[in-house]
Every structure is written in C-alpha cells, then in structure tokens.
Amino acid sequence: MANSKVYLEIVKQLREMIAADGLMQGDKIPSERELSERLNVGRSSVREALRALELLGLIETRRGEGTFIRDFHGHQLVQLLSTFILQDEKAKSDVYETKYLLEMDCLRLAVKKMDDAMIYSMEKWLSETAQFHDDDFFCQIVQGAENHLFSRIWGILKDYYNALIANPVHYDRKDYFLLFKALAEKNEQKTLSAYCKLRNLSID
Amino acid sequence: MANSKVYLEIVKQLREMIAADGLMQGDKIPSERELSERLNVGRSSVREALRALELLGLIETRRGEGTFIRDFHGHQLVQLLSTFILQDEKAKSDVYETKYLLEMDCLRLAVKKMDDAMIYSMEKWLSETAQFHDDDFFCQIVQGAENHLFSRIWGILKDYYNALIANPVHYDRKDYFLLFKALAEKNEQKTLSAYCKLRNLSID
DNA sequence: AGACGTGTGTGGTCTGACCACCAAGTTTTT
C-alpha cells in the first residue's frame, strides 16, 4: 500500500482524530511519543507532520507541556506565505480582485437574506462605534450573507489581503453609512455602486 | 542564546539562500545531507523544515532525485485550508450557492478579459466537441478570467460539488451556446441571464 | 547501437540517545 508519504498520512489521521474526539482550540493533543506508538510510525515522522502543521499555524507546541490546537485563523501562515510570494505582482492583484468580487457577492446575498433584526443590530453597532476597521464592517456583512463556506473563504482572503497591504487604507466613514443604507433598503444596484465608491473601483 | 527552534531558523536560511542564489521555480536546492552539514544542524531538523515547506506547497521533493522549488504562483494555501475547513460543513446548499456565485464572477471577469484568440479557440472547441462535461465548459471560462487564485478556489469547489452530487446533471447543449454567444458579444447582462437560464436559477 | 547491470546519490523512515523544560508531588527548612 502506502506509497504516500507517512507524514501526510499522519496529518490526515490527526485531522480525523481531532474531528472524532471533538477537540477544540486550546485542547491538548497526544504527545509525540504516544502518536508514534498509536499510529505505528517513527517519532521523526510524527514530528515532521507536527512541524508542518505548526508552521501553518494550526497547532502550537510548548516544550515541557505538549502540543495544542490553535486558533485556526492564525495570521502566521499568511504572513509566512507573503514573505515568499511578495515578489509576484500578479499574485497580489489576483488577491485584490478576488477579495473584491467575493465581497460583492456577499453584498448580493446580504441584500436578499439579511433580516430586520440583523439590520437593526448592525445599525446600532455603526452608530455606537466611533472607530472601526474595514474588516469589522465586512465581517458583519459576510455574516449577513448566511453562508458559512463563504465566510470561511472570505476570512482567509481577508487575512491574506491584510498581509499583503503595507499601509492599511482607511476609507471614508460616510461611505460605510451609505453602503449600509443601500443595504437596509435592500437595493442591490445601489448597494453595489456604494461598494464600488467605497473601494474606489471603477464601475465598469 | 537560541531559544528559537532550529527548524524555523532553517526555513529562514533557506529563504535567504534561495534569494541570494537567485533560484527560480524548478531549480534544485541542496540535498538534505548537504544542508545539514552547511548549517551545522541535524538532518532531522532540516527535514522538519523541508516537510513544512512542502506542505505549504513551496517546494517539491522527488525521491531519488532531490528537492525542487515549486511554482508557488499557485496559492496552495487555499487547497490546504480547505481540507481542514470543509470537513464538517455539511451545508450542501452553501456549496451550491458559492459555486454559482463564483461562476458568475468568473463570467463577469471573462466578459472583460477574454481576448479574441481565446474566444475563437473556445468557439472551435465547442463546435468540434460533440459531448462535453459542464466542468470542461466552465474550466475554459475560468481560465478566461485570468485569475489564478480564482481558478484554484473554483477548482476546489467544483470537486466538492461533484462529490456531493449523486447524479451529475446534464444541461441543454443549446444553453451553452447561448451563454457563449453572449460572452463573445461581451455583454455582461446577457451573459449572466444566460447563465441563470442554464443553471435554472431564478433571476431574483 | 542497443540492452543490461551497477554504483552513487537522493529522499523516506526508524531507532535510540541526550538535552532543556515544565508541572506536580515530596521533602526540607523556616
């Protein structure tokens, strides 16, 4: 059988193990030696798998204590990748373009799906929060889109985007209100053009 | 000194080494044993670093040959994370919805970006291919969108979608022609409604 | 010229051995 590399197999097993035992972020996973024994592989192979996952930011190891599941939205991976990919301008523009398109999709969904309660709570948040980050705003929009898969993809892209951007742009606060207003009116056309205005995108 | 982990140091050294020697994608990097010697570390540590980079998709190893720099234009991160994220999301409708939205985005991009040569070759393909799969058609559209990241995401979604669908639907061949025609005319409105018709989506 | 070993180098894996560190329990000191 196994022509596949052992460490990849371990990554897979680990994922299943986490799912099966319902381990959450912060929980401890079995020690390297125990994994090695339970999976019938050498400790080196276990370590290769763990180190890879660590570099990805999916787990965290503390010497003398153990290995723990980490907050999946770790920025580490993104940061790391960006140092490798930084040079590629085309890749950058791909990220921008994709993020914008996804956000517009979210807006389209939100226009259809957001109910009054959500709109109200967002309105409250907007009026009460003096200073907010662009991500905070769109995080709510994305939630309003009620598509978990979409949320995930957007979340990754957002982190990636932020890692690429040297100086985070700050948009005009008024434009957020306009965007929200159009959204609350459930007017797709208006919402999208408000978005383009916010992002300084040509409407083309 | 060094409380920092060796394998992380190696990752850093490796990056510098690649930059200094101007290594490009496809080039071979020194063997594990040589790196171990040059950096004065154990081969295990070198391997931990390499395995991590491999899982990230930054390098590729071929047994008996060596380790090579990979085309990391390819945003492997999405691929990877998806295996961790998609596992528990059973919401089929999310997948459908997301796939459709992405395809529409691709169409919007394609309307703007596809040049005459691509349109011509696609027209040729359409007329010459008696029977084709839905994926084949959209694979070309996605390429026309000229966004590698988008291609990746769509590719993953497509596979996931196909895995969810028991009996692959076969759409009307005529509808593909209509869609292509609208695309060739570079008419976004028409293209999108042709897509909705193809997929039997309400225009809402 | 072609087919066939064979040698060398490469990644892939396992084992055993240390070290550094931490936490918890145990003993000693105050």
Added chain:
DNA sequence: AAAAACTTGGTGGTCAGACCACACACGTCT
C-alpha cells in the same frame, strides 16, 4: 503550619546513525 528547596516523570527539541526505495548516469556486455 507555611514556605522554600528538591525530586521525579513527562514533554518537546535535537542529533547521529542505520537501513530502505528509488532515479539517474555510467560502464559493460551483446
């Protein structure tokens, strides 16, 4: 009794050496 010091077992971190599977290039044989 309370506080400090020590012991112990478990954990990750690292290394060295061994063996395997594989790929390629070289030389040999036909």
